[in-house]
Amino acid sequence: xxxxxxxxxxxxxxxxxxxxxxxxxxxxxxxxxxxxxxxxxxxxxxxxxxxxxxxxxxxxxxxxxxxxxxxxxxxxxxxxxxxxxxxxxxxxxxxxxxxxxxxxxxxxxxxxxxxxxxxxxxxxxxxxxxxxxxxxxxxxxxxxxxxxxxxxxxxxxxxxxxxxxxxxxxxxxxxxxxxxxxxxxxxxxxxxxxxxxxxxxxxxxxxxxxxxxxxxxxxxxxxxxxxxxxxxxxxxxxxxxxxxxxxxxxxxxxxxxxxxxxxxxxxxxxxxxxxxxxxxxxxxxxxxxxxxxxxxxxxxxxxxxxxxxxxxxxxxxxxxxxxxxxxxxxxxxxxxxxxxxxxxxxxxxx
Amino acid sequence: xxxxxxxxxxxxxxxxxxxxxxxxxxxxxxxxxxxxxxxxxxxxxxxxxxxxxxxxxxxxxxxxxxxxxxxxxxxxxxxxxxxxxxxxxxxxxxxxxxxxxxxxxxxxxxxxxxxxxxxxxxxxxxxxxxxxxxxxxxxxxxxxxxxxxxxxxxxxxxxxxxxxxxxxxxxxxxxxxxxxxxxxxxxxxxxxxxxxxxxxxxxxxxxxxxxxxxxxxxxxxxxxxxxxxxxxxxxxxxxxxxxxxxxxxxxxxxxxxxxxxxxxxxxxxxxxxxxxxxxxxxxxxxxxxxxxxxxxxxxxxxxxxxxxxxxxxxxxxxxxxxxxxxxxxxxxxxxxxxxxxxxxxxxxxxxxxxxxxxxxxxxxxxxxxxxxxxxxxxxxxxxxxxxxxxxxxxxxxxxxxxxxxxxxxxxxxxxxxxxxxxxxxxxxxxxxxxxx
Numbered sequence: 001x002x003x004x005x006x007x008x009x010x011x012x013x014x015x016x017x018x019x020x021x022x023x024x025x026x027x028x029x030x031x032x033x034x035x036x037x038x039x040x041x042x043x044x045x046x047x048x049x050x051x052x053x054x055x056x057x058x059x060x061x062x063x064x065x066x067x068x069x070x071x072x073x074x075x076x077x078x079x080x081x082x083x084x085x086x087x088x089x090x091x092x093x094x095x096x097x098x099x100x101x102x103x104x105x106x107x108x109x110x111x112x113x114x115x116x117x118x119x120x121x122x123x124x125x126x127x128x129x130x131x132x133x134x135x136x137x138x139x140x141x142x143x144x145x146x147x148x149x150x151x152x153x154x155x156x157x158x159x160x161x162x163x164x165x166x167x168x169x170x171x172x173x174x175x176x177x178x179x180x181x182x183x184x185x186x187x188x189x190x191x192x193x194x195x196x197x198x199x200x201x202x203x204x205x206x207x208x209x210x211x212x213x214x215x216x217x218x219x220x221x222x223x224x225x226x227x228x229x230x231x232x233x234x235x236x237x238x239x240x241x242x243x244x245x246x247x248x249x250x251x252x253x254x255x256x257x258x259x260x261x262x263x264x265x266x267x268x269x270x271x272x273x274x275x276x277x278x279x280x281x282x283x284x285x286x287x288x289x290x291x292x293x294x295x296x297x298x299x300x301x302x303x304x305x306x307x308x309x310x311x312x313x314x315x316x317x318x319x320x321x322x323x324x325x326x327x328x329x330x331x332x333x334x335x336x337x338x339x340x341x342x343x344x345x346x347x348x349x350x
Numbered sequence: 351x352x353x354x355x356x357x358x359x360x361x362x363x364x365x366x367x368x369x370x371x372x373x374x375x376x377x378x379x380x381x382x383x384x385x386x387x388x389x390x391x392x393x394x395x396x397x398x399x400x401x402x403x404x405x406x407x408x409x410x411x412x413x414x415x416x417x418x419x420x421x422x423x424x425x426x427x428x429x430x431x432x433x434x435x436x437x438x439x440x441x442x443x444x445x446x447x448x449x450x451x452x453x454x455x456x457x458x459x460x461x462x463x464x465x466x467x468x469x470x471x472x473x474x475x476x477x478x479x480x481x482x483x484x485x486x487x488x489x490x491x492x493x494x495x496x497x498x499x500x501x502x503x504x505x506x507x508x509x510x511x512x513x514x515x516x517x518x519x520x521x522x523x524x525x526x527x528x529x530x531x532x533x534x535x536x537x538x539x540x541x542x543x544x545x546x547x548x549x550x551x552x553x554x555x556x557x558x559x560x561x562x563x564x565x566x567x568x569x570x571x572x573x574x575x576x577x578x579x580x581x582x583x584x585x586x587x588x589x590x591x592x593x594x595x596x597x598x599x600x601x602x603x604x605x606x607x608x609x610x611x612x613x614x615x616x617x618x619x620x621x622x623x624x625x626x627x628x629x630x631x632x633x634x635x636x637x638x639x640x641x642x643x644x645x646x647x648x649x650x651x652x653x654x655x656x657x658x659x660x661x662x663x664x665x666x667x668x669x670x671x672x673x674x675x676x677x678x679x680x681x682x683x684x685x686x687x688x689x690x691x692x693x694x695x696x697x698x699x700x701x702x703x704x705x706x707x708x709x710x711x712x713x714x715x716x717x718x719x720x721x722x723x724x725x726x727x728x729x730x731x732x733x734x735x736x737x738x739x740x741x742x743x744x745x746x747x748x749x750x751x752x753x754x755x756x757x758x759x760x761x762x763x764x765x766x767x768x769x770x771x772x773x774x775x776x777x778x779x780x781x782x783x784x785x786x
Binding site: 131165167168169175176177178179180181182183184185186187188189190191192193195196197199200205207208209210211212213214238244247248249250251252273274275276277278279280281282285319320322323324325326327 | 467468469470485551553562563600613614615618619622626627662663664665667671672673691692693694695696698699700701703704705706707708709710711713715718719720721722723724725727728747748749750764765767774776777778779780781782783784785786
């Protein structure tokens with residue numbers, strides 16, 4: 001007979017039978033075998049796996065003394081040598097949910113032990129720990145225990161057996177935020193037509209690209225005294241000195257360049273080149289001021305419309321760069337501008 | 351319109367003394383076919399041309415891929431297959447057309463890079479016939495007749511573009527002509543004259559092409575479509591090749607002529623027409639419009655066509671990157687605001703593990719139903735291969751020098767932009783982004 005999968009189960013003081021809120025500071029405890037909800041889980045799992053140990057702790061204590069308690073749990077796990085750690089279900093309970101997440105993170109990130117926790121999808125711990133563990137979506141309250149345990153146990157057993165799980169929609173856990181390319185059964189055209197067909201029949205099919213949400217970028221506060229302002233030019237239009245000295249990419253930017261315009265009243269054609277991979281650069285090569293408007297800004301500087309034009313411009317190719325990288329590059333550019341005591345920037349895009 | 355398509359499934363492609371198609375074997379007289387093409391005045395900017403055959407499953411890589419075309423011939427009905435290409439721009443889509451289903455003509459050449467615009471130059475496009483990248487391109491599953499060309503010096507971009515396309519069109523037509531009097535392996539009839547059950551849901555398809563200048567254009571009845579006004583076409587016109595591609599800029603984001611004539615949404619809806627759906631028409635328009643004003647204008651005009659057809663639902667897709675996504679999203683938004691249910695499919699971002707930032711470049715709140723064509727931000731390692739066709743080298747990263755490197759070696763590419771059709775924008779690929 002195959003070796004049984006060894007599971008350690010983490011629960012809180014309430015499910016260990018010690019007491020509710022008032023016992024939230026009760027110390028870490030453990031016993032051999034299942035306890036509380038573990039008894040139901042064992043039934044659902046059958047004989048392919050066993051809960052070898054149950055660990056519990058007061059919710060307040062583990063949240064207040066995370067490092068110390070986790071170190072003690074680590075020591076217990078080192079002895080129990082589980083193949084898998086499960087925690088909860090914690091349903092909608094905030095502190096218990098966080099405790100389950102902490103234990104799961106310890107297991108997956110530090111000890112390399114796979115972990116499954118059970119949480120209600122709106123439990124605050126979901127957002128914090130979704131990347132660290134597989135989260136089985138439970139009911140909001142303990143009233144759902146009987147209904148949730150078989151699914152929770154099935155997910156745990158599958159993870160214990162395979163070491164990994166399939167796609168979130170197939171195996172029924174909350175998506176962890178990871179997305180990978182796969183070759184699926186039907187091509188994208190057929191799947192689109194099927195999705196449309198379901199909509200036309202009044203159904204509400206699940207989108208394959210999760211809803212993105214919209215972020216509003218608040219406009220910066222206006223400059224109080226333009227005459228005292230130092231202004232810099234930042235462009236996403238990919239204008240660089242001839243030869244592209246920083247080897248900036250023509251798309252999928254991962255860096256930006258900072259180039260001197262000291263002593264120049266305009267960007268001379270031939271000395272600067274457009275490398276942006278998303279538009280025909282013929283016209284900006286002919287006159288680079290079309291994307292880095294140095295000529296106009298120098299004239300305004302001369303007129304005293306503002307104090308000074310910063311003697312460098314910042315450049316990258318704004319195309320194909322994902323939002324996370326765009327935010328990082330934007331923050332880095334802003335940091336550099338602040339360090340140079342620039343008070344405002346003009347961003348030209350294409 | 352009513353079109354019958356007769357399909358031929360080749361069992362093999364070989365070189366031989368005479369050019370013919372017999373019992374599923376396509377035989378090519380290699381030297382004389384190449385000479386036929388080179389002798390044509392229209393091909394005077396092609397210096398050398400060699401025909402190569404690359405087969406499915408071969409340990410081979412094809413490089414410098416430009417357009418790919420389907421060998422086909424009109425047997426009955428007006429016009430030629432690929433109307434307006436070296437023939438009159440006559441409305442097609444009726445009668446009978448014969449097609450080689452699994453043989454593709456592939457134009458391959460190193461078009462000049464020096465002095466080219468940062469967008470408008472032919473990037474190196476890769477088709478791997480086996481290995482981890484094979485699934486990115488439908489042409490890993492076809493017999494590929496590679497026209498390996500070198501070009502004369504000093505011609506203009508327009509002349510180079512025309513030269514490679516004309517060679518491809520001529521050759522595809524030459525091979526297609528072999529099928530004219532033969533009996534197809536199977537046929538399909540698409541009858542849009544039928545009166546369909548009024549209870550069937552009316553569905554339209556909006557396909558938005560790329561057209562940003564020479565080397566990124568799409569040809570409609572023989573002319574590029576810079577100033578295109580969105581209009582309705584019969585699915586059978588599309589099947590008869592009224593759209594031909596001259597788009598060589600971003601390899602993952604192009605829809606070659608072969609696929610344009612077999613757009614999977616068109617084919618699928620046409621097959622279901624009169625059975626489960628009423629396929630009311632194809633709206634063809636152009637993305638990458640220059641300003642928000644122009645994008646709004648085209649989106650509204652395209653959506654107006656969808657509404658005029660009385661469609662209750664619409665599938666929307668586009669060719670090209672983030673710029674084009676904006677035009678398509680505005681089209682989707684307009685349709686949804688008018689109560690027309692829209693589903694679009696798209697490539698996505700997200701970085702190597704899918705966690706980096708939002709997944710799309712542009713978006714509208716109405717885009718609640720999207721199918722994933724896979725992420726383009728996945729590093730891909732391609733192995734050493736035995737054989738390279740189309741050329742010997744790979745030219746990557748023009749903006750940092752673009753030195754030619756050997757094409758046969760193992761290498762890892764940061765993302766999938768160099769893989770021909772890897773962005774899955776026609777929906778032909780089974781690639782999808784899957785959440786974990």
